[in-house]
Amino acid sequence: MFAQLPPLLRDLKLPLRLQLWDGKEIDLGPNPTVTMTVKDPSVVSLLSRPSLDTLGTAYVEGRLELDGPILEVIRLGDALSEAVLGEEDEGAPERRSRDKATDAAAISYHYDLSNDFYRLWLDREMVYSCAYFPTGSEDLDSAQQAKLHHLCRKLRLKAGEYLLDVGCGWGGLARFAAREYGVRVFGITLSQEQLALGKERVRAEGLEGQVELKLLDYRDLPQDGRFDKVVSVGMFEHVGHANMPTYCQRLFGAVRAGGLVMNHGITARHPDGRPVGRGAGDFIDRYVFPHGELPHLATMVTELSLAGMEVVDVESLRLHYARTLEFWSSNLEANLAKAAQLVPEQALRIWRLYLAGCSHAFQKGWINLHQILASKPHDDGSHEVPWSRADLYR
Ligand SMILES: C[S@@+](CC[C@H](N)C(=O)[O-])C[C@H]1O[C@@H](n2cnc3c(N)ncnc32)[C@H](O)[C@@H]1O
Numbered sequence: 322m323f324a325q326l327p328p329l330l331r332d333l334k335l336p337l338r339l340q341l342w343d344g345k346e347i348d349l350g351p352n353p354t355v356t357m358t359v360k361d362p363s364v365v366s367l368l369s370r371p372s373l374d375t376l377g378t379a380y381v382e383g384r385l386e387l388d389g390p391i392l393e394v395i396r397l398g399d400a401l402s403e404a405v406l407g408e409e410d411e412g413a414p415e416r417r418s419r420d421k422a423t424d425a426a427a428i429s430y431h432y433d434l435s436n437d438f439y440r441l442w443l444d445r446e447m448v449y450s451c452a453y454f455p456t457g458s459e460d461l462d463s464a465q466q467a468k469l470h471h472l473c474r475k476l477r478l479k480a481g482e483y484l485l486d487v488g489c490g491w492g493g494l495a496r497f498a499a500r501e502y503g504v505r506v507f508g509i510t511l512s513q514e515q516l517a518l519g520k521e522r523v524r525a526e527g528l529e530g531q532v533e534l535k536l537l538d539y540r541d542l543p544q545d546g547r548f549d550k551v552v553s554v555g556m557f558e559h560v561g562h563a564n565m566p567t568y569c570q571r572l573f574g575a576v577r578a579g580g581l582v583m584n585h586g587i588t589a590r591h592p593d594g595r596p597v598g599r600g601a602g603d604f605i606d607r608y609v610f611p612h613g614e615l616p617h618l619a620t621m622v623t624e625l626s627l628a629g630m631e632v633v634d635v636e637s638l639r640l641h642y643a644r645t646l647e648f649w650s651s652n653l654e655a656n657l658a659k660a661a662q663l664v665p666e667q668a669l670r671i672w673r674l675y676l677a678g679c680s681h682a683f684q685k686g687w688i689n690l691h692q693i694l695a696s697k698p699h700d701d702g703s704h705e706v707p708w709s710r711a712d713l714y715r
Pocket residue numbers: 424428432447448449450487488489490491493509510511512515537538539540553554555556559560
């Protein structure tokens with residue numbers, strides 16, 4: 322078996338132990354921190370071309386077991402894959418427009434998994450997007466609260482305004498903005514499970530008069546400029562390049578002249594928005610976010626501008642997302658036994674790899690996170706953004 326491994330792997334001296342189906346053990350380096358148990362001989366051939374997709378798939382299918390701290394598992398898997406494959410990526414794939422039914426099925430696959438499962442590892446408001454760590458030492462709850470404030474401040478929310486939350490998740494931001502900033506909120510999601518729990522939480526807080534959550538596709542948003550502000554957090558990753566012009570036009574049509582639009586989401590490293598290399602993008606597409614596509618920041622700025630908006634501020638929070646995912650991953654790892662009662666074993670394997678893997682991806686700069694604030698200018702060209710940004714950091 323050792324002779325079958327590519328020489329590169331043997332020379333790497335990774336702290337990785339291979340345990341074979343027949344009980345034999347091979348250490349690729351001193352003091353192994355991770356044990357990879359190869360349960361059937363077919364997996365050995367994978368090791369001669371270890372893409373992140375083939376390794377991840379073998380684990381999801383139970384042909385490979387991985388024992389050790391999950392972030393270390395990911396780090397070693399990446400080192401193994403990079404040593405053999407180099408910086409392989411496949412360029413930009415063909416992009417097809419998707420209909421509402423396809424998107425609804427993809428959203429249901431991910432978000433309707435189990436509210437109780439998500440509750441195990443998200444913060445108390447169940448915010449499912451990058452948190453904001455003003456000093457870098459906050460816990461997850463504080464960092465999510467700080468993120469919600471950061472968004473509401475950037476939107477310059479004032480009591481009585483009407484806010485649209487596109488892709489509202491479990492309604493954490495909608496309830497927070499209503500409670501803390503006195504706005505009315507209309508939030509939309511495509512997930513039945515999110516909607517049910519979101520509505521329950523709105524009722525529990527007595528916010529029914531201020532917060533309305535609805536199952537609605539962004540393509541069906543009212544287009545009469547009735548909203549003062551629009552926020553979309555962690556949602557445009559589901560839109561796809563081909564539909565991005567429509568998405569931006571719908572945001573433009575929903576907000577009044579002078580209103581602000583905040584787009585917060587994951588962006589690609591490469592300007593053409595190609596998926597993350599060495600198979601990581603394929604794994605995410607197949608098992609985690611079917612039909613998800615990450616645009617580059619430049620694409621989003623272009624599309625928002627073409628739809629008639631003026632981009633006024635951009636902030637990158639890449640390392641904030643690496644840390645957020647580290648919290649989510651360690652919360653899940655601390656609750657594996659409970660999680661196993663809530664979701665099928667295969668889903669648990671997928672989510673373990675996805676949370677730790679995405680933390681690694683943000684850390685390494687394979688993907689980024691941008692908050693893009695845009696304004697819908699008045700006819701005379703004026704807008705309602707303050708002269709300085711001092712109000713954000715009071
Ligand atoms: C990653 S979650 C973010 C949730 C929330 N904004 C937060 O930060 O916690 C993405 C959200 O986008 C919603 N979404 C995705 N595609 C959508 C579509 N076509 N129309 C409406 N909502 C959509 C999902 O249902 C989900 O609520």
